[in-house]
Amino acid sequence: MPLSSVGRKFFPVEAAAEKQEKKSRKTEQLPVVAKKSAGSQNTHAERPKTPVRIIPLGGLGEIGKNLTVIECSGDMFIIDCGMAFPDAEMPGVDSVIPDFTYLEKNADRFRGVVLTHGHEDHIGGLAYLLKKINVPVYGTQLTLALVESKLKEHHLSQSAKLNVVKPRQTVRMGCMAVEFIHVNHSIPDAVGLAVHTPAGVLVHTGDFKVDYSPINGGIIDLARFGELGSKGVLALMADSTNAERAGFTPTERTVGESFEKLFATAEGKRIIVATFSSNVHRVQQIINCAERYGRKVVVLGRSMINVMNIATKLGHLQVKKGTIIDVELMNRYSAKDIVLITTGSQGEPMSALTRMAMHGHKQVAITPQDFIIISATPIPGNEKYVTRVVNELMKSGAQVVYERMYEVHVSGHACQEELKLMLALTKPKFFIPVHGEYKHLKKHAQLAVDMGIPKENVLIAELGNIIETNGVQMKVVSQAPCGSVMVDGLGVGDVGAIVLRDRKHLAQDGLIIVVLGIDKNGTVVSGPELISRGFVYVREAETIMEGAKQRVCDALEGCSANEIRDWNNLKLTLRDVLIDYIREATQRRPMILPIIMEME
Structure with a gap:
């Protein structure tokens, strides 16, 4: 499915904002007025x-x-629709997505989805949403190319309404206009947003950093953020991921300099580099070093x-002809002439690097000749998964370099001085820190207060908060389902608290199944047979x-003597008897599953 341009739908930002402001002058004044921040431009009431x-x-x-x-x-639209990785309390779960109940209830007002960039935590839930509500999706070229690739897996690529936009362009969302602003991040084509509303301008940074010497794509559009600030920004929502880190995030080019030194060190050895598949800038620097x-x-x-094919096709990745070869041809070259770029930097169990470390990769075996x-x-x-992979790689004789040893990674998120710069440029009246755990939001909120925004104008929100602002005040007015x-x-939403509880129970203590057959008179005619899984090895615990x-x-005889015929009562009795016995004998509590079959 070709990605369509929305050039004919773009609206001048200033014109849209002025039109909405004229309409809004008829609204009655509310009694509670928030304090002006240090950068506020208004002097009249x-x-x-x-x-x-x-x-x-979410987020x-x-x-x-x-x-x-x-x-x-x-009118209503959403910014991003991502997924999260399951934590240790979610055994067997592949991924986690937001609850779409509020969006489904308001589908008639839902105008579209606006995407800031192509990372999974921002686009990974989109396919599941579009299965429920097929609304237009707006994003930059690379972002939508990555989205389209995911939609093909869900058989949605033909029905999806994907619209390509460029920085400094706007799209209309009913009574609102959304402007796209170029930012730096660890993936190309990332944007922040300026949402022009009747109440004022909302700025959402998306994930960003300030990189004055980016690999490609140009410097973050600080000028536009400054222009918005000089005209008046009602509220800023800014990336809080690195709010605890002082200073500036280093430029991506520092990693390239490290690669140069490490490639020189690894002369005569095969080089294997593991990184995030979406970090196109990082991959470009690896390829540049390999070619040199x-x-x-x-x-x-x-x-x-997949990502490299898409990035190369769109011009975000520059590779000389003949540089990349198929893995089947690798053995035709000596180790000193090869660089492998692979997934697995997070120790993912099924990733290529993990399989190499565990001697399970069909085409690559780790040797002492690997760097x-x-x-x-x-x-x-x-951390523990990455550590395990590093240990296993070293056991195979390979030399392993990682971030703690060498500057081979820089963040894609802004540190404190960049966050302060964004606050200084936009001069928002209200501030809502986003994208991070509570500790990140809290620290970012304090930075805003230190920058002169009144404490009462800073809101550390919670998921589901319905935050309302009329240009004068901002407050939480209600709560949405979240x-x-x-x-x-293939199951979405069919795993809940009870299923997770059972999975954890099974994982911790195992299962004992009790099987017996009963005739129509209630007499036991077969069994009982006990089957154990994950509890004890039967031959060693006879x-x-x-x-x-x-x-x-003994319990069955007692039930017979007391004329207990009800199957539910019989199952409860057997379960209770076994729980007491097993706990007394082993100090464990396996799941007990009685199965009663009626026999002729």
């Missing part, structure tokens, strides 16, 4: 305007599944191959299992 609502449904107090609703009058040192490049990992660079920082919770929906295989079987037989 402020009058309330048509209110606009901001409703975060606050957590990392991932970013989704924010913006609504005004009878006369090495061929082999790409491993489905997601890496491995892990060009990423472990996502919180993944939460996490778990995706397990005494325990025989004792359990005897307890079941």
Whole structure:
């Protein structure tokens, strides 16, 4: 499906804003007036305007599944629709997406989806939303190319309404106009947003950093953020991921300089570099080094191959002809002439690098002739997986370099000085920190107060908060349904708290199944048979299992003597007897599942 241009739908930002402001002058003034921030431009008495609502449904107090609703009058759109990785308390779950209940209830007002960039935590939930509500989607070229690739997996590529936009262009969302602003991030084609509403301008940074020497794509459009600030920004929503880190985020080029030194160090060895598949800038620098040192490049990992193909086709990745070769041709070259670019920087169990480390990759075997660079920082919770992979690689004799040893990774998110710069440029009246755990939001909020925004004008929101502002005040007026929906295989939302509880129970203590047959008179005619899985190895614990079987037989005799015929009561009795016995004998509590079959 070709990506369509929305050039004919673009609206002049100033004209749209002025038109809405004229309409809003008839609104009555509200009694509570917020203090002006240090950068406020108004000197006359402020009058309330048509209110606009901001409703975060994901991305606050957590990392991932970013989704924010913006609504005004009878119109509504969302910023991003991402997914999150499951935590240790979600066994068997593949991914987590936001709850779309609020969007489904307001589908008649839903005008579209606006995407800031192509990372999974911002686009990973989109396919599941479009299956429910097929609305237009707006994003930059690379972002929508990555979206289209995912939609093909869900058989949605033909029905989806994808519209390509460019920085400094705007699209209409009912009574609102959304302007796209170029920002730097760890993936090309990232944008921030200026939402022009009747109440004023809302600025949403998306994920951003300030990189004065980016690999490609140009410097973040600080001038436009400054222009918006000089005209008056009602509210700023800014990336809080690195709010705890002082200073500036280093430029991506520092990683390239490190690669140059490491490639020189690895002379005579095969080089393997693991990084995020979406980090096109990082991949470009690896390829540049490989070409300068006369090495061929082999790409491993489905997601890496997919992103590199898309980025190359769109011109975001420059590769000389003949540089990249197929993995099957790798053995025709000596180790010193090869660079492998692979997935697995987070220690993912099925990734290419993990399979190499565990001697499970069909085409690549790790040897002492390998020099491995892990060009990423472990996502919180993944540290133990990355450490395991590093250990296994080293056991195979490979030399491994990672971030703690060498500057082979820089963040794609702004640190404190860049966050302060964004606040200084936009001079917002109100501030809502977004994209981060509570500690990140809290620190970012304090930075805003330090920059002169009145404390009462800074809101650390929670998921589902319906935040309303009329240009004069901002407050939480209600609560929208929100939460996490778990995706397990093809099932979406069919795994809940009870299923997770059972999975954890099974994982911790295992299962014992009691099977017996009863005739229509209630007499036991077969069994009981006890089957154990994940509890004990039966051959080594015969005494325990025989004792359990005897307890079941005794319980059945007691039920017969007391004329207990009801199957539910019989199952409860057997379960209680076994729980008591097993706990006494082993201090464990396996799941007990009695199965009674009626026999002729």
